[in-house]
Amino acid sequence: MADSSEMTINLAVFGRTQTGKSAVGNSLLGSLDFESHCSPSSVTTQCRLGRSCRISGIIRSKGHEQGLRVQVLDTPAYPHTSLSKEQVTDTVRSALAHYFGKEGLHLALLVLRADLPLCLDESNHTIQFMQELLGPTWKDFTVVLLTHADKAEEAGFGEEAYLHSASSTLLSLLSLVQHKYVFLNNQKSIIKEERAIVLRKLLGFIRQNNYQVLLLNHKE
Ligand SMILES: Nc1nc2c(ncn2[C@@H]2O[C@H](COP(=O)(O)OP(=O)(O)OP(=O)(O)O)[C@@H](O)[C@H]2O)c(=O)[nH]1
Ligand SMILES: [Mg+2]
Numbered sequence: 001m002a003d004s005s006e007m008t009i010n011l012a013v014f015g016r017t018q019t020g021k022s023a024v025g026n027s028l029l030g031s032l033d034f035e036s037h038c039s040p041s042s043v044t045t046q047c048r049l050g051r052s053c054r055i056s057g058i059i060r061s062k063g064h065e066q067g068l069r070v071q072v073l074d075t076p077a078y079p080h081t082s083l084s085k086e087q088v089t090d091t092v093r094s095a096l097a098h099y100f101g102k103e104g105l106h107l108a109l110l111v112l113r114a115d116l117p118l119c120l121d122e123s124n125h126t127i128q129f130m131q132e133l134l135g136p137t138w139k140d141f142t143v144v145l146l147t148h149a150d151k152a153e154e155a156g157f158g159e160e161a162y163l164h165s166a167s168s169t170l171l172s173l174l175s176l177v178q179h180k181y182v183f184l185n186n187q188k189s190i191i192k193e194e195r196a197i198v199l200r201k202l203l204g205f206i207r208q209n210n211y212q213v214l215l216l217n218h219k220e
Pocket of ligand 2: 023035
């Protein structure tokens with residue numbers, strides 16, 4: 001099965017409701033696999049795996065072009081408007097084991113909105129959730145994905161200005177995950193070049209981890 005001319009990366013999105021998790025999945029896959037829209041109640045209620053087609057022009061290895069395939073697991077939010085914490089945890093755990101139990105997870109994408117401040121309670125709950133779900137090494141495999149970068153930018157916060165003005169809670173979280181973060185404008189990432197930039201950043205984090213994966217052998 002392993003094809004040296006091709007690499008597959010396994011990703012999963014996590015985070016609060018309406019942060020843009022499903023939109024992130026769609027952006028990375030270059031598709032509209034996941035239902036994503038504005039809603040006063042949580043849209044995603046089940047986990048779903050999306051697979052991209054072969055993406056070229058992103059990786060070169062020893063002078064050769066290597067194809068990239070992206071697999072993204074879309075998940076229901078925590079907290080959720082209709083599911084309890086136990087329901088979300090159970091459904092996400094079994095999906096992670098089902099889809100990535102053998103191959104492992106390269107990166108967990110913790111999705112936050114760049115246009116909303118992160119408060120301490122919210123951050124603590126999220127950290128606890130990630131820890132419970134992914135185990136003690138969760139920080140090594142977590143990337144903070146800041147969506148709605150377009151809105152932050154409209155308000156005069158480019159990436160640098162944003163980080164200068166960010167709450168100490170967000171800065172602590174970024175430091176906890178060893179400054180693995182990406183700003184993303186999901187509206188724009190339908191553009192091929194934008195998607196390539198984000199994928200290259202994620203591949204950089206995977207390389208930093210020496211291509212290690214998070215193994216998800218959950219004992220119930
Ligand atoms: N302007 C802007 N809107 C975005 C961005 N990302 C997502 N959205 C919008 O945010 C809304 C919610 O997006 P979803 O992808 O459904 O968010 P979600 O986190 O999957 O939501 P739930 O499944 O309900 O938890 C949609 O209307 C998206 O178009 C972004 O980067 N910029
Ligand atoms: Mg969703």
